[in-house]
Amino acid sequence: FDKRAHVAIDLGAESCRVSLLQWRNEEPEVTMLHRVPNGPVEDIGHLYWPLNRILSGVEEGLRKAADAAPEGIASIGVDGWAVDYVRLSEDGKPVSAPFCYRDERTVSAKTEAETRVNAGEMFRRTGAQPLRINTAYQLIADLLAGNERETPWVLLPEYVLHWLGGRRVAEYTNATHTGLVNVESGDWCERTIELLGLSLAAVPEIVPSGSVVGKLSGALTSLPAFASTELIAPACHDTASAIASIDEPIEHTAYIVSGTWSLVGTVIEKPVCSTEAQQAGFTNQGAVSGGYCFHRNVNGMWMLKQCMEHWAAEGRVLDIAELIAQAGNVDPIPGLIDVDLPELLLAGNMSARINEALRLAGSNTIDDSAGHEPIFARVIFASLAHGYANTLRNLESLTGRTFEQIMILGGGSRNALLRKLTEKSTGLPVICGEVEGSTIGNFAVQLATREAQPGTPGFAGSVRRWAHRLGSHKEACA
Ligand code: LFR
Numbered sequence: 001f002d003k004r005a006h007v008a009i010d011l012g013a014e015s016c017r018v019s020l021l022q023w024r025n026e027e028p029e030v031t032m033l034h035r036v037p038n039g040p041v042e043d044i045g046h047l048y049w050p051l052n053r054i055l056s057g058v059e060e061g062l063r064k065a066a067d068a069a070p071e072g073i074a075s076i077g078v079d080g081w082a083v084d085y086v087r088l089s090e091d092g093k094p095v096s097a098p099f100c101y102r103d104e105r106t107v108s109a110k111t112e113a114e115t116r117v118n119a120g121e122m123f124r125r126t127g128a129q130p131l132r133i134n135t136a137y138q139l140i141a142d143l144l145a146g147n148e149r150e151t152p153w154v155l156l157p158e159y160v161l162h163w164l165g166g167r168r169v170a171e172y173t174n175a176t177h178t179g180l181v182n183v184e185s186g187d188w189c190e191r192t193i194e195l196l197g198l199s200l201a202a203v204p205e206i207v208p209s210g211s212v213v214g215k216l217s218g219a220l221t222s223l224p225a226f227a228s229t230e231l232i233a234p235a236c237h238d239t240a241s242a243i244a245s246i247d248e249p250i251e252h253t254a255y256i257v258s259g260t261w262s263l264v265g266t267v268i269e270k271p272v273c274s275t276e277a278q279q280a281g282f283t284n285q286g287a288v289s290g291g292y293c294f295h296r297n298v299n300g301m302w303m304l305k306q307c308m309e310h311w312a313a314e315g316r317v318l319d320i321a322e323l324i325a326q327a328g329n330v331d332p333i334p335g336l337i338d339v340d341l342p343e344l345l346l347a348g349n350m351s352a353r354i355n356e357a358l359r360l361a362g363s364n365t366i367d368d369s370a371g372h373e374p375i376f377a378r379v380i381f382a383s384l385a386h387g388y389a390n391t392l393r394n395l396e397s398l399t400g401r402t403f404e405q406i407m408i409l410g411g412g413s414r415n416a417l418l419r420k421l422t423e424k425s426t427g428l429p430v431i432c433g434e435v436e437g438s439t440i441g442n443f444a445v446q447l448a449t450r451e452a453q454p455g456t457p458g459f460a461g462s463v464r465r466w467a468h469r470l471g472s473h474k475e476a477c478a
Contacts, residue, residue: 001026002074002450003023003071004069004071004072004073004074005020005021005022005023005065005068005069005071005072005073005074005225006020006021006073006074006075006076006077006443006446006447007019007020007021007061007062007065007073007075007076007077008021008030008076008077008078008079008234008439008442008443008446009058009061009076009077009078009079009080009157009160009442010078010079010080010238010241010436010438010439010442011038011054011078011079011080011081011156011157011160011238012038012080012081012238012259012260012438013038013039013040013081013259013260013302014037014038014039014259014260014301014305015035015036015037015038016035016036016038016054016057016058016080017032017034017035017036017061017436017439018032018033018034018035018036018057018058018061018062018064018065019031019032019033019436019439019443020033020065020068020069021443021446021447021470022068022069022071023071027469028443028447028466028469028470030436030439030440030443030470030472031068032436032439033061033064033065033068034057034060034061034064036053036054036057036058036060036061038050038053038054040100040102040103040347042347043097046099046103046105047099047100047102047103047347048097048098048099048100048103049084049097049098049099049100049156050097051086051094051097051098054160055160055163058160059220062076062220062226063220063223065225066220066223066224066225066226067225069225070224070225071225072224072225072226072227072228072229073225073226073229074229074230075212075229075230075231075232075446075449076161076164076216076229076230076231076232077231077232077233077234077442077443077445077446078157078158078160078161078164078233078234078236078442079157079234079235079236079237079238079241079438079441079442080156080157080160080236080238081101081156081238081260082155082174082177082178082237082238082239083101083133083134083135083138083155083177083178084098084099084100084101084135084138084155084156085098085135085138085153085154085155085156085159086098086153086154086156086159087142087148087151087152087153088151088152088153088154088162088168089151092162092168094159095148095151098156099138099141101133101138102133102345102346102347104346105138105141105145106132106133106137106138106140106141107132108141108144109132109137109138109140109141109144110130110132110137110140112140112144113136113137113140113196116195116196116197117192117195117196119278120275120278122136122179122192123273123277123278124273125182125183125189125191125192126176126179126180126181126182126183126189126192127176127183127271127273127283127284127285127292128176128177128178128179128181128183128283128284128285129278129281129282129283129296129297130179130278131179131283131297134177134178134179135155135177135178135179135180136178136179136180136192136196136198137179139153139196139198140196140197140198143197143198149197149198149199149202150199150201150202151202152168152201152202152203152204153202153203153204154168154169154170154204155170155171155174155175155178155204155236157171157174157233157236157237157238158170158171158174158204158213158233158236161213161214161231161233162213164214164216164217164218164220164231165214165215165216165217165218165231166213166214166231166233167213167214168204168205169204169205169206169207169211169213169233170203170204170205170206170207170236171206171207171208171209171211171233171234171235171236171237172186172206172207172208172209172286173209173235173236173237173240173241173285173286173287173288173293174235174236174237174240174286175188175206175286176237176284176285176286177237177283177285179192180192180193180198180203181206181286183271183273183284186206186286187206188200188203188206207233207454208454208455208459209233209234209235209236209240209244209288209445209454209459210232210233210234210288210445210446210448210449210452210454210455210459210463211232211233211454211455212230212231212232212449213231213232213233214230214231215228215229215230215231216229216230216231232445232446232449234441234442234443234445234446235287235288235441235442235445237285237286238259238438239257239263239285239293239295239438240285240286240287240288240293240441241288241437241438241439241441241442241445242257242409242410242433242434242437242438242440242441243255243257243267243287243288243293243409243437243441244287244288244289244441244444244445244463244467245409245433245434245437245438245440245441245444245467245470245471246267246407246409246433246437246467247464247467247468247471250266250267251401252401252402252403252404252405253266253403253404253405253406253407254266254392254395254403254405254406254407254428255267255295255406255407255408255409255433256388256406256407256408256409256412256422257295257409257410257437258300258301258408258409258410258411258412258413258415258418259300259301259410259411259412260300260301260302260305261297261298261299261300261302262297262298262299262300262384262387262388262412263293263295263296263297263298264295264296264298264388264391264392264395265282265293265294265295265296265391265395266294266295266395266399266401266403267287267289267291267292267293267294268284268291268292268294268399269291269292270291270292271284271292271294272284272294272398272399274398276398277398280296280391280394280398281296281297281340281391282294282295282296282394282395282398283295283296283297288441288445288459288460288463289460289463289464290457290460294395294398294399295395296391296394296395298339298340298384298387298388298391299339299340299344299345299384299387300384300412301411301412302344302345303339303344303350303354303380304320304323304376304377304380306347306348306350307350307351307354307373307376307377307380308320308323309350310348310349310350310351311351311373316370316373318373323373323374323377324377324381324415324416324417325417326373326374326377327374327375327377327378327381327417328378328416328417329374330374330375330377330378333375333378333379333382334358334363334364334365334366334375334379335358335361335362335363335364335379336361336363336379336382336383336386337354337357337358337360337361337379337380337383338357338360338361338383338387339380339383339384339386339387340387341353341357341360343356343357344357351366351368351376352368354366354376354379354380355368358379366379381415381417381418381421382421382425384418384421384422385418385421385422385424385425385426386425388406388422388425388426389422389425389426392406392426392428403428404428404429405428405429405430405431406422406426406428406429406430406431407430407431407432407433408422408430408431408432408433409432409433409434409435409437410433410434410435410437410438411435413432413433413434413435414432414435419432434471434472440467440470440471441463441467443466443470444463444464444466444467444470445463447462447466447470448462448463448466
């Protein structure tokens with residue numbers, strides 16, 4: 001029995017977390033050691049991620065892990081949000097800061113891409129909902145802006161693994177969100193890449209979830225705990241990682257992975273690439289189980305967080321838990337908004353954007369002055385719940401399944417108001433999944449490599465058993 005610890009790094013759009021798994025009487029115990037605040041940064045009209053800040057935060061977290069684990073650290077896994085990437089120079093360094101997927105450069109890039117391959121064809125080939133945030137459209141934006149066609153790129157979680165000493169790969173679940181993977185073969189869709197005018201030479205090799213991509217190298221290895229630490233690509237896509245933390249059969253359960261976004265769907269064995277699925281906004285993304293995470297990107301906590309940023313800039317600094325509690329007492333609300341409006345996915349002026357959405361819905365607007373913040377919060381939560389209900393109805397008709405319950409994972413699972421409103425609008429019981437689902441899934445995949453070969457049928461079963469042993473949600477939500 002290898003008593004060494006493991007580290008999971010979970011890159012989130014709002015914060016990046018470093019967690020440690022240690023053994024107590026041969027039972028795994030997870031502690032979050034370090035949290036680095038994150039968020040897109042604007043620079044000369046574009047939105048980027050503060051890569052250096054993220055990397056130094058990750059390093060600080062790893063140093064804390066080494067201090068806390070004299071028994072040594074067997075492996076490190078990294079997951080994070082999908083689609084964003086860095087291009088690498090010949091010596092493996094980022095050529096520039098990574099763009100944030102919310103940057104508006106992909107609006108025209110997607111229009112251009114569609115003259116080369118239309119959205120319907122993209123969806124049929126790749127199973128990926130053609131969202132403007134997808135890597136495919138971002139790579140086109142690069143093309144339109146200059147001549148980076150041949151420069152190798154790597155998605156962000158895999159970049160962190162690469163920076164720590166791993167080789168340049170694209171982990172399967174994360175690769176599927178690029179919009180460039182063939183839904184049948186699970187490998188790069190050469191035809192799509194060619195038709196879009198992108199370079200096959202620039203893409204990383206696709207590897208299955210759980211692949212060892214190298215050994216930790218560099219300054220950290222002078223710490224005794226890191227003398228011999230492997231780097232593992234778990235499910236590098238945070239959503240697939242969160243879904244890997246679900247330890248029960250999912251046939252009659254719909255999930256909502258709730259963070260900046262709400263991913264509303266279920267796991268299916270065979271992809272659904274019909275026109276109906278495309279039009280209803282669904283995507284088929286790789287799951288650790290070998291099946292597909294079939295879901296739709298619904299807006300999420302982004303709207304509230306953006307409002308809070310705006311209020312804070314005006315000196316109205318609010319506590320989110322307090323705000324949610326007060327939102328519970330707001331009655332009636334001016335109306336519901338369509339959370340799918342493209343403007344609500346953009347950065348800045350969020351309370352004004354919400355008022356515009358209310359106006360569009362024919363409702364009264366909210367006076368954006370001190371004391372009225374809970375009304376905004378309530379409108380956001382009620383509208384999200386309404387959006388979930390619509391998505392769920394489509395999910396049932398597209399999959400032919402009937403759902404008996406909804407499991408909310410991620411930060412939103414601890415928002416009792418959102419749970420209550422979701423129960424009300426869907427008519428289904430809502431249960432809590434893991435609040436740190438991506439971290440738990442990340443560890444479950446790392447532990448599965450102790451007993452099964454990634455990419456083999458036994459691997460998924462092993463991940464599920466570990467997810468079960470790691471599970472803490474049932475007590476936590478009671
Ligand atoms: C969630 C997530 C979603 C993806 C979006 C952008 O954090 O990874 O699954 O659609 O972020 O990458």
